[in-house]
Amino acid sequence: xxxxxxxxxxxxxxxxxxxxxxxxxxxxxxxxxxxxxxxxxxxxxxxxxxxxxxxxxxxxxxxxxxxxxxxxxxxxxxxxxxxxxxxxxxxxxxxxxxxxxxxxxxxxxxxxxxxxxxxxxxxxxxxx
Numbered sequence: 049x050x051x052x053x054x055x056x057x058x059x060x061x062x063x064x065x066x067x068x069x070x071x072x073x074x075x076x077x078x079x080x081x082x083x084x085x086x087x088x089x090x091x092x093x094x095x096x097x098x099x100x101x102x103x104x105x106x107x108x109x110x111x112x113x114x115x116x117x118x119x120x121x122x123x124x125x126x127x128x129x130x131x132x133x134x135x136x137x138x139x140x141x142x143x144x145x146x147x148x149x150x151x152x153x154x155x156x157x158x159x160x161x162x163x164x165x166x167x168x169x170x171x172x173x174x175x176x
Contacts, residue, residue: 049073049165051145056170063135063174069128069145069167083152083162084121086130088141088172095144097158099130103151108158112138135174142169 055067067086085100085108099119100108107119118131128145146163156162 049147051147051165051167053143053145053167053170056143056172058173058175059135060176061136061174064131064133065135065172067130067132067143067145067170067172069130069147071126071128071145071147081151083148083150083157084128085146085157085163086119086128087144087146087160088139089144089169090138090141093141095160097160098143100152100157100162101128102153102157104153106154106157108155110158132172135172137174137176139172140174141172143172144169 050072052070059065081103083103086098087095088098089095098110098113099117101119101121116134120129145167147165148163152162
């Protein structure tokens with residue numbers, strides 16, 4: 049299983065970015081209902097859950113990004129997306145994609161313990 053993020057970069061406050069996470073190795077019935085999410089880690093801070101799609105397809109968001117970020121998944125392409133609008137300097141962080149073949153639901157999908165597989169991260173910097 050491999051997760052590769054892309055789409056990070058530098059933007060001004062108020063700008064937008066779309067992150068992508070290409071997943072490979074997720075084949076077979078074991079991965080029919082994966083748990084997938086986006087996390088971020090700013091310098092000196094703990095990694096936090098940003099957005100997730102649980103095994104039942106329900107979406108969860110951190111309060112800090114609700115209304116600004118949108119998570120989506122293209123199952124045919126095995127790709128997870130994070131559309132980020134109205135970016136602010138506090139959104140600056142390394143963003144990681146995470147996935148798991150195990151069932152997850154609701155708020156648990158925003159916790160690190162729900163995930164076994166992680167990408168290498170993509171940097172998002174928001175500054176004027």
